[in-house]
Amino acid sequence: MHAPDGFLTAGTAVATGAISAGTIGLALSRTRDTLADKQVPLAGIAAAFIFAAQMFNFPVLAGTTGHLLGGALAAILLGPSLGAIVVTVVVVVQAFAFADGGLTALGYNTLNMAIITAFGGYALFVLLRKLFPANGAGVVAASGLAAGLSVVLSSLAFSLEWLFGATAPVPFDRVLGAMVGVHLLIGIGEAVITALAVGAVLSARPDLVFGARDLSRAQIDDRPKVAMRTFGVAAVLVVVVLATVVSQFAGGAPDGLERVAQDQGFSQSAVDHPLGSALFADYATSGVTNEKLSLAIAGVGGTLIVTLVLAGLFLAVRRRPDDAVPGEPASHVDSDSSG
Amino acid sequence: MGAGHAHALYVHGHSPVHAMAPEAKVAAALAFVACVALTPASVPWAFAGHAVVLAVVIRVARLKPGFVLARATVVLPFILFVFLLPFVASGERTQVLGMSVSAAGLIAARTILCKALIGVTLSVVLAATTETTAIMRGLNRLRVPAVFTTIATFMLRYLETLTGELGRMRIAMTSRGYDPRWLWQAKPIASSAGALFIRSYERGERVHAAMLARGFDGTMPSMDDRRASRREWALAALPALAAAVSILVASILAGL
Numbered sequence: 176m177h178a179p180d181g182f183l184t185a186g187t188a189v190a191t192g193a194i195s196a197g198t199i200g201l202a203l204s205r206t207r208d209t210l211a212d213k214q215v216p217l218a219g220i221a222a223a224f225i226f227a228a229q230m231f232n233f234p235v236l237a238g239t240t241g242h243l244l245g246g247a248l249a250a251i252l253l254g255p256s257l258g259a260i261v262v263t264v265v266v267v268v269q270a271f272a273f274a275d276g277g278l279t280a281l282g283y284n285t286l287n288m289a290i291i292t293a294f295g296g297y298a299l300f301v302l303l304r305k306l307f308p309a310n311g312a313g314v315v316a317a318s319g320l321a322a323g324l325s326v327v328l329s330s331l332a333f334s335l336e337w338l339f340g341a342t343a344p345v346p347f348d349r350v351l352g353a354m355v356g357v358h359l360l361i362g363i364g365e366a367v368i369t370a371l372a373v374g375a376v377l378s379a380r381p382d383l384v385f386g387a388r389d390l391s392r393a394q395i396d397d398r399p400k401v402a403m404r405t406f407g408v409a410a411v412l413v414v415v416v417l418a419t420v421v422s423q424f425a426g427g428a429p430d431g432l433e434r435v436a437q438d439q440g441f442s443q444s445a446v447d448h449p450l451g452s453a454l455f456a457d458y459a460t461s462g463v464t465n466e467k468l469s470l471a472i473a474g475v476g477g478t479l480i481v482t483l484v485l486a487g488l489f490l491a492v493r494r495r496p497d498d499a500v501p502g503e504p505a506s507h508v509d510s511d512s513s514g
Numbered sequence: 515m516g517a518g519h520a521h522a523l524y525v526h527g528h529s530p531v532h533a534m535a536p537e538a539k540v541a542a543a544l545a546f547v548a549c550v551a552l553t554p555a556s557v558p559w560a561f562a563g564h565a566v567v568l569a570v571v572i573r574v575a576r577l578k579p580g581f582v583l584a585r586a587t588v589v590l591p592f593i594l595f596v597f598l599l600p601f602v603a604s605g606e607r608t609q610v611l612g613m614s615v616s617a618a619g620l621i622a623a624r625t626i627l628c629k630a631l632i633g634v635t636l637s638v639v640l641a642a643t644t645e646t647t648a649i650m651r652g653l654n655r656l657r658v659p660a661v662f663t664t665i666a667t668f669m670l671r672y673l674e675t676l677t678g679e680l681g682r683m684r685i686a687m688t689s690r691g692y693d694p695r696w697l698w699q700a701k702p703i704a705s706s707a708g709a710l711f712i713r714s715y716e717r718g719e720r721v722h723a724a725m726l727a728r729g730f731d732g733t734m735p736s737m738d739d740r741r742a743s744r745r746e747w748a749l750a751a752l753p754a755l756a757a758a759v760s761i762l763v764a765s766i767l768a769g770l
Binding site: 177179180181182185188199200203207210215216217218219220221222223224226227228230243252260261263264265267268270271272273274275277278279280342343344345346349364367368369370371372373374375376379380383 | 544585628636666
C-alpha cells in the first residue's frame, strides 16, 4: 500500500495532499485540548504501537502472510481523530525516516492508509454497533467487520484515485477488480486480528477502548461464546457477497492475457491514444465494454467513501457535548487510569 | 514491507550532507522529488540527469552506493506491478521480444519505474544522512504543527522499546511451539497485539507522569537551535535546480 513517487499524476498528488492536510488539521484542532500536554507522549507511544502492530505478520493462506494496517484498530481504541493522527504520523515517518512510500505520494498514501481507514472505519464501526447487541461481543464483532471493510474501502479509494490520476492507460474496472479482490483477502486477516485484539484489550482494560465508552462494566463482560461464531458467519457472508459483486464486475472485462490475444487480432482498429487526453482522462471508458457499470461503480464507491469519511469526521467533532455530561465516563484518553 | 521497520536507515558520518541543517535538507529533498515527479513521460532522458544529481549527492554524502541501492529495494512490490503494466494497459500495441504489449503501457511503466526508483533512492539518502529526530525538527521548522512532530518524535523514541517487546513476545510464542500457518491459528498473535497495546498505553501513562514530575510543560526543549544559513538554503536549492535544468535540456533535445 505504500505507493512510490510518480504512481499517480501530480494533480492527484496535490489534491489528495490538500484533502489529507485539511482533515488532519481538523483532527489536530479537535484533539488540541487533550493533546495540549498530557496526551502527547501517550499519542506518541500509541503511534509506536501501530507501527509495531504493522510488523505483526499473520498467515493469510498457507505460506503467504499479510500484515495489519491498523487504521480501524487505532480509531476504535483511541477515537477517530486521535486514531487518524496517530496513523498519519506512522505513514509520514515511514516515508521520511524509512524510505517507505514516496515523499510526493504522501498525499494519497495518508488519505488511503490513515484517513479513510480511521474515519471510514470508525463510521462503519458505529453503524455496525447499532446492528449488534450493546455488549462486549457486539463491540468485538463490529470492530472486526469495520476493520475488514475499512481495508476494502481503502483499496476502493485507491482505485478511484487511479480513475482520476492514472499514469498508465489501465482501465478503472481492471484496477478496481484487482485491488478490491486482493484487499478482500487482506481484509479478512485485518478483521480477525482487529476483533481479537480489541477483545483482548476489552477483557483486560475496557476503559482503554474508546469505541466501548458507552457501555458499563457489566455490559462489556457480557460476551457469550457463541458471538464469535456469529461473527465468523457474518464475516464470511459479507466477504462472499462482496466477492460475488466484485467478480461479476471484474468478469465483464477480459483479463490481461485474453486482452493481449484479443488486441493482436484487432490491432488494425484505431484506438484513441490514451496519453493524449486531459487531466480527468476517461480511463474508465478506455477500451472497456461495460463503461456504464464502471462509471456507476465509480460514482457509488466515491459517494460511499466520502459519506463514510464525513460521518467519521462528524462523529469525531460531535463528541464535545457528550464529554460534558457529568457521570458519563469521558473519552478514555481523558480519564485517569483506573486500573 | 513487514520487517525491518524499526531500524532507521541512519548512517553516522561527517559529510557536508550530514552537517546541513535539517530544514534545508528536508526542503531540498522535497523540492528535488517534486521536480522528479513532475518530469513528463515524453522526456525520458531527463531521468538520467536526475540520477546523475543523486549520484553526486551520494558521493558528497560519502554513502556506499551498494548500501543505498540495497535499502532502495523496499519499492520492489510496486515494481512487480509496474512490470505487469505493458500487458494489462490498453492502447496501440507494439512488439517487444516477440510479445505484443501496449505502447502506452510501456511508456507509463518506464516513467513510473524511473520516478519510483529515483524517489526511493532520494528518501534513503535523506534518511541515511539525517537522524530521525532531526528530520522531525526540520519538518517542524517547515511549519508542520509542533503537536504532530512531537508525537512523531515520541513514537521514534519508543519504537525500539516496543519492537523489542514484540520480539520477546514472538520468541516466547515460538519457544512454546506456536508456528501459525492458517488464519484460524491467529488468535495468539491478536492477543499479543492487545497485550502490547495495554503495555504501551500504561507505559505512556508512566512516561507522562515521570515527565510531569520533571517539569514537562507540553513542549519539548530543543537541544539544537542552529538554523539553516543563507548559504545552506542556496546549497539546498541546487539539486532541484539541476533537476529542472535536466528536464529543460531533455525537452529541448527531444524537440530537435
